[in-house]
Amino acid sequence: MNIIKFKNKTAKMAALLLLMLVAPIATAKLTVNYYKPNNANDRYPVDLVSFLLTKANESYELKPISSENLTEQRLIADVQSGRVSFISMATNERLNRELNAIQYPMYRGLLGHRVFIIRDGDQNRFDGIQSVAELNRLTGGQGRFWADTEVLKSAGLKVETPVKYNSLFYMLEGGRFDYFPRAIHEPLNEITARPELGLTIEENLLLVYPMPMLLYTSRQNQQLSLALEKGFESAVADGSFAQWFVEHPAIKEVLSKIQLNNRTVLRLENPHLPTGTPVDRKELWLDISQLGQAS
Helix, strand or coil, X not given: CHHHHHHHHHHHHHHHHHHHHHHHHHHCCEEEEEXXXXXXXXXHHXXXXXXXXXXXXXXXXXXXXXXXXXXXXXXHHHHHHCCCCEEEXXXXXXXHHXXXXXXXXXXXXXXXXXXXXXXXXXXXXXXXXXCHHHXXXXXXXXXXXXXXXXXXXXXXXXXXXXXXXXXXXXXXXXXXXXXXXXXXXXXXXXXXXXXXXXXXXXXXXXXXXXXXXXXXXXXXXXXXXXXXXXXXXXHHHCCHHHHHHHHCHHHHHHHHHCCCCCCEEEECCCCCCCCCCCCCCHHHXXXXXXXXXXX
């Protein structure tokens, strides 16, 4: 009888101990470290993570850290070490191998909707272009190691590929190439930051191809990964992500300033997408008609 009582007490103690160990994990506030944005428009990824964690009913605290000299390898190392909790990057095989990819296009595929930065006064060179073949009479510019560069080359387009991002603007201004494709949320700030170069946004064309930017977390940070996925599923299902997206200040400003309704759409295939990219989930991707309505 004493042995049975001892077993029961032991079982109760074990159950209580297990509850004490598990309960704090389930209710602990999630600390999310992020790179401090350089400007207001760069806040989109941080605001998105906050939105998703709220949708997932997760208790969390955001903590900014400084960001300097961030190569891709440094970004990966910072996530793996826990210095930062997430990064946002255009998807590629290397990132998918080393980090946990949250497989939801965070800009709804907007990264693959490209308008061109061109030299002021060159608009007439683009007027009348109706096909990728006609665009190929001109030369584009992209970073040598960018994923987009391979997409353009696979479509047969001529591309100059300097290594340094900032060089692209000066090479365009100097006539080394004719257009610089940028995701529609990028060129306004880039042109404003370089008024001396005399650059502007081309008015008639929109290049479209699948190119998702994803949130990446450490493989060890399961709490954050699962919360972000849960938040995305909830927000996609009830339509709140689509609504939040067009109402975010960075997106809203772009859609109000870049006219999209009357542009000629040139579509490209992207044969370089990593395995696992959710290309068949149409509800995750922005439709061009929705772009027009939003603007």
